[in-house]
Amino acid sequence: MSVDILFLHAGGFNPEGLQGPFFPIGVIGLASFLQQNGYKPLIVNLFLEKILNPELDYKEAVKSYAPSVIGIDLHWFVHCYESVELARLCKEVCPSAKIVVGGLTASQFDTEIMEQFPFIDAVIRGDAEQPLLQYLQYALDTGSDAHHHLENIPNLTYCIGAGTVTRSSKSYRISRDELDQLDFLRFDLLQNWQKTFNLFNADYIPANESQRSNDLNEYYNPELPVKAWILYTGRGCQYKCTFCGGSATAFNRAFERTLILRSPEKIADDILRYNETTPVDIIYMPHSPLITESRFHHKILDSVASKLKERGLKKLTLGFIFEDCPFQVDLEILGRYLQLFDRRKSIFRLYLADVEKKTSDFNHFPVDFKQTQFLLNYLSGRAHVLVGILIGLPGQTRSSTLKMADFARDTRKKGAVVMIYNAELHPGSELIQFPEKYHIKLEVKRFMDYYHYLEQKRDKSMLYGYKANNDITIQEQRQILEKAITPELLN
Numbered sequence: 001m002s003v004d005i006l007f008l009h010a011g012g013f014n015p016e017g018l019q020g021p022f023f024p025i026g027v028i029g030l031a032s033f034l035q036q037n038g039y040k041p042l043i044v045n046l047f048l049e050k051i052l053n054p055e056l057d058y059k060e061a062v063k064s065y066a067p068s069v070i071g072i073d074l075h076w077f078v079h080c081y082e083s084v085e086l087a088r089l090c091k092e093v094c095p096s097a098k099i100v101v102g103g104l105t106a107s108q109f110d111t112e113i114m115e116q117f118p119f120i121d122a123v124i125r126g127d128a129e130q131p132l133l134q135y136l137q138y139a140l141d142t143g144s145d146a147h148h149h150l151e152n153i154p155n156l157t158y159c160i161g162a163g164t165v166t167r168s169s170k171s172y173r174i175s176r177d178e179l180d181q182l183d184f185l186r187f188d189l190l191q192n193w194q195k196t197f198n199l200f201n202a203d204y205i206p207a208n209e210s211q212r213s214n215d216l217n218e219y220y221n222p223e224l225p226v227k228a229w230i231l232y233t234g235r236g237c238q239y240k241c242t243f244c245g246g247s248a249t250a251f252n253r254a255f256e257r258t259l260i261l262r263s264p265e266k267i268a269d270d271i272l273r274y275n276e277t278t279p280v281d282i283i284y285m286p287h288s289p290l291i292t293e294s295r296f297h298h299k300i301l302d303s304v305a306s307k308l309k310e311r312g313l314k315k316l317t318l319g320f321i322f323e324d325c326p327f328q329v330d331l332e333i334l335g336r337y338l339q340l341f342d343r344r345k346s347i348f349r350l351y352l353a354d355v356e357k358k359t360s361d362f363n364h365f366p367v368d369f370k371q372t373q374f375l376l377n378y379l380s381g382r383a384h385v386l387v388g389i390l391i392g393l394p395g396q397t398r399s400s401t402l403k404m405a406d407f408a409r410d411t412r413k414k415g416a417v418v419m420i421y422n423a424e425l426h427p428g429s430e431l432i433q434f435p436e437k438y439h440i441k442l443e444v445k446r447f448m449d450y451y452h453y454l455e456q457k458r459d460k461s462m463l464y465g466y467k468a469n470n471d472i473t474i475q476e477q478r479q480i481l482e483k484a485i486t487p488e489l490l491n
């Protein structure tokens, strides 16, 4: 089958290293947009394909689609090695196809990527809809003056011949109207789409501590009892958490803006579509009411409730996952969610950095620890709760770690699952941009640091990536906290 543009999600080049089974959900919207404009897109998740067919020859597979453009996502830093190696392979088997990468990480490191890897033809930074459409038109229109064309494509970083890297001066930011026209449920544009729902990230489902092993099949279960997928709510964030590569600061660098949300009606439509037309049991909701204003969420739920009423129904069969730092605690809106969705399936995954305001402020987490405890008491017995404690952050201390351990023990007694995470170093984050401000020493900084780190990795533990000038090491913090949540010590 030949296609105009083949979207590929990488996996399997370093099977023992860090994995990310999912492609960015925005790719479905992108593919739907290109199809609305008369082109033939296809999304292939090679990570999934390799699990379904361990004998799969990537070269043969890629060649068989005879694509004019190959779009590879490089959204999460965990794909810095995988996506580049896939691009290399694609150029080898389809030398005339244009290879373009995009996503958060690619946007942060566009120039370096173009300098290092001549087999990548372009990076699209930030919002990719219009730029990718124009790039596709350029790639299919062989008779044109290439240089002239490329200059006019917004958000594009490219190279002419072996020359210097150029960033087009035009920029594009998607509008709310355009965002509302994208269809994020076009699963028919995805190869083996039904099997996609059998992929899972052990961190999320089931609501348990994750077991990270080196077997790729750990990410796939043909009999998966609970299927989860992502609801598209918008792009970006208004908060400035120092470690986060999806913060307002990081988005500003990559997307030249902070937050854009879809309209509540469109989100409500999608909730109903997931409920009625897909095998999905739980939807993961970014921009949850823990970080986004209640007014927006009331509008979504008003719309869901009225659609349910038209159908003579009172509740959805879906559950939800909220995964956020609890910056807002509004029990009214949370209560409404728990009432309209199936609360027995629903999961709250809360991230906490410290018990002390001083440390939270230093890391720009506008969180009130008392409110968090209030929230946890409310949720106890009402939904599944996971609490992720971030360690290694600048400003954390031995004394605050000990207090955090008490908190972890209490939280666990209330029935929540507690996990401990290294605060990873994300491209574009405040920490990586301004290490001196946070008294940290970076161990990775450039794209090539991430690339080599991931190339050499032989386990699935998380990356930390810097040394903080704290009075306690990250290893000691982990020891203290793990001891506090070991089940035998609970009684």
Ligand code: B12
Binding pocket: 019, 020, 021, 022, 023, 024, 025, 026, 027, 030, 070, 071, 072, 073, 074, 075, 076, 077, 078, 100, 101, 102, 103, 104, 105, 124, 126, 127, 128, 129, 132, 201, 203, 230, 234, 235, 236, 237, 243, 244, 245, 246, 247, 284, 286, 287, 426, 427, 462
């Ligand atoms: C929803 C979400 C998830 C969902 C997945 C959603 C999905 N499939 O898209 C789940 C829960 C599964 C998840 C998992 C992970 N996530 Co996450 N996630 C988010 C969250 C909350 C929102 C993402 C979002 O808004 N996307 C919308 C926009 C930005 O992306 P998009 O529309 O999908 O894609 C657009 C562009 O990126 C670009 N684009 C994307 N792909 C491509 C491809 C091509 C060819 C082109 C041209 C363009 C392009 O064009 C699209 C449309 O314009 C962000 C937080 C945040 N504030 O952003 C974290 C975030 C992106 N995740 C993060 C991380 C680290 C992870 C994990 C690696 C965690 C882990 N350590 O295991 C995993 C990896 C998952 C995987 N690959 O399997 C970090 C990323 C930092 C970084 N630079 O790497 C963030 C910033 C949050 C955080 N603090 O941890 N995540």
